[in-house]
Amino acid sequence: MQITHRSYRTADVLDITGQFNFGTRKDFSAAIEKLKASAHVILNFKSVTFVDSAAIGLLALASQQFKSTNRNLSLVGAQGTVKQVLDLAHIEQMIPTFASEDAAISKKAA
16 A cells, blocks of 8 residues: 545545555554644545455544544545445544545535
């Protein structure tokens, strides 16, 4: 998995590429930790090819951390099997999911 950070309008975006799994959990946690002062982080899953239960757990944990500090965490771009897995895990109940980064910033649900 590769994670790149960029700023977009009023948010920090983490572009995640490849497999998000148990073996890459430390990379994800480190990327989230670096943005602990950010008011809004968008996880761009457009290029994520695989997620496992460890990834789901990390997303849930990140969601709780953001909510406890009154910050926003959003997810965009999940597709195919990754979207199906996230839907089965009801991630949208923990992390608002949007069609685009612009929609996430303006908080218009997918």
